Amino acid sequence: MAQHATIALKRTGAKMPAVGFGLWKVTNSTCADTVYNAIKSGYRLLDGAGDYGNEKEAGEGLRRAIADGLVKREDVWVTSKLWNTFHAREHVHTLAKKQLGLWGIDYFDLFLVHFPISLEYVDPSHRYPPEWWGDDKKVHLAKVPFQETWGAMEDLVDLGMAKNIGVSNCQGSLLLDILRYARYEPAVNQIELHPYLTQEPLVKLCKTLGIAITAYSSLGPQSYVELGADKGAQNLMEHNTIKSIASKHSKTTAQVLLRWAVQQGLAVIPKSNNHDRLVLNLNVDQFTLSEDEEKAISSLNINLRLNDPADIDPRMAIFA
Numbered sequence: 001m002a003q004h005a006t007i008a009l010k011r012t013g014a015k016m017p018a019v020g021f022g023l024w025k026v027t028n029s030t031c032a033d034t035v036y037n038a039i040k041s042g043y044r045l046l047d048g049a050g051d052y053g054n055e056k057e058a059g060e061g062l063r064r065a066i067a068d069g070l071v072k073r074e075d076v077w078v079t080s081k082l083w084n085t086f087h088a089r090e091h092v093h094t095l096a097k098k099q100l101g102l103w104g105i106d107y108f109d110l111f112l113v114h115f116p117i118s119l120e121y122v123d124p125s126h127r128y129p130p131e132w133w134g135d136d137k138k139v140h141l142a143k144v145p146f147q148e149t150w151g152a153m154e155d156l157v158d159l160g161m162a163k164n165i166g167v168s169n170c171q172g173s174l175l176l177d178i179l180r181y182a183r184y185e186p187a188v189n190q191i192e193l194h195p196y197l198t199q200e201p202l203v204k205l206c207k208t209l210g211i212a213i214t215a216y217s218s219l220g221p222q223s224y225v226e227l228g229a230d231k232g233a234q235n236l237m238e239h240n241t242i243k244s245i246a247s248k249h250s251k252t253t254a255q256v257l258l259r260w261a262v263q264q265g266l267a268v269i270p271k272s273n274n275h276d277r278l279v280l281n282l283n284v285d286q287f288t289l290s291e292d293e294e295k296a297i298s299s300l301n302i303n304l305r306l307n308d309p310a311d312i313d314p315r316m317a318i319f320a
């Protein structure tokens, strides 16, 4: 099996695979098989979260791959995330334990605070997977200081439940604030990043601080609703700039978009329910974009954010 690129994390030196498999919207009924086949095809990182609602099925696929001798537990990097309703100190440990139980494993390679937004606690025995909204379909903000949540995340490291901890959807100012009090600095910031949202200042800051970046939604807008048509956006996989670069390298447009991120030293976690696409997405190591090609892709930036919690409730504005 070909060796794929990895990114060394600062505190532990752990090598995180640069291309992983994203689990959001991976269909529950096929998730175990999809994960098994992803591992069989060479994926060594799975990116889950409490609210994706498929941790049990993903764990089944992983454990079947281990039982069949395809991999050992230590060969597969499992990332998961703490949902916004569980930020209070007393809930972090309980939820991490529950999520590990669903996966059927005893540690996460990386556990992330999913959003720097705390919502009112909802008992997981009442509703799991968790959501943005309460029973009344309204968002209920809570006031848990991030320092409290981070302290509880650090305890997970001490307890051996998470080998690395990090954040997601965090702006530079919050990262700098966390560094004031962290015993364990965030290893990773998982953020939306694609040619329409290149996030250059944040990428630069994370590089300076030694915080690795995982880019999500690397393929850009997928549906009409997400297109940002008012900003002139279109499906990036159909964009002429990407198409002409892809044809020069005899690659798919998706591979070019993923390569563009990986070549910047970022990790990516593409998701696909389709086996052929899943296989193609992993194979972005065998070609290099020229500097001009990289620049042409980066110049498509229009600061188009597809995943902004403020779209759900304006009080959740976390991006400048």
Ligand SMILES: NC(=O)C1=CN([C@@H]2O[C@H](COP(=O)(O)OP(=O)(O)OC[C@H]3O[C@@H](n4cnc5c(N)ncnc54)[C@H](OP(=O)(O)O)[C@@H]3O)[C@@H](O)[C@H]2O)C=CC1
Pocket: 021, 022, 023, 024, 025, 047, 048, 114, 168, 169, 190, 191, 215, 216, 217, 218, 219, 220, 222, 237, 252, 254, 255, 269, 270, 271, 272, 273, 274, 277, 278, 280, 281, 307
């Ligand atoms: N931390 C966070 O807040 C967030 C994290 N994430 C993580 O990032 C992962 C990836 O992000 P996501 O937003 O799902 O977006 P992606 O950019 O990975 O994929 C978007 C869509 O593109 C389609 N697709 C995938 N590969 C190809 C291909 N080669 N050619 C054509 N179409 C393709 C897929 O549909 P199909 O299945 O039909 O192939 C998929 O639904 C998530 O699964 C999740 O793990 C995502 C959003 C937020």
Ligand SMILES: O=C1CO[C@H](CO)[C@@H](O)[C@@H]1O
Pocket: 024, 049, 051, 052, 114, 307, 308, 309
């Ligand atoms: O990661 C995810 C993708 O984005 C969604 C919308 O904000 C989140 O709910 C989900 O957790």
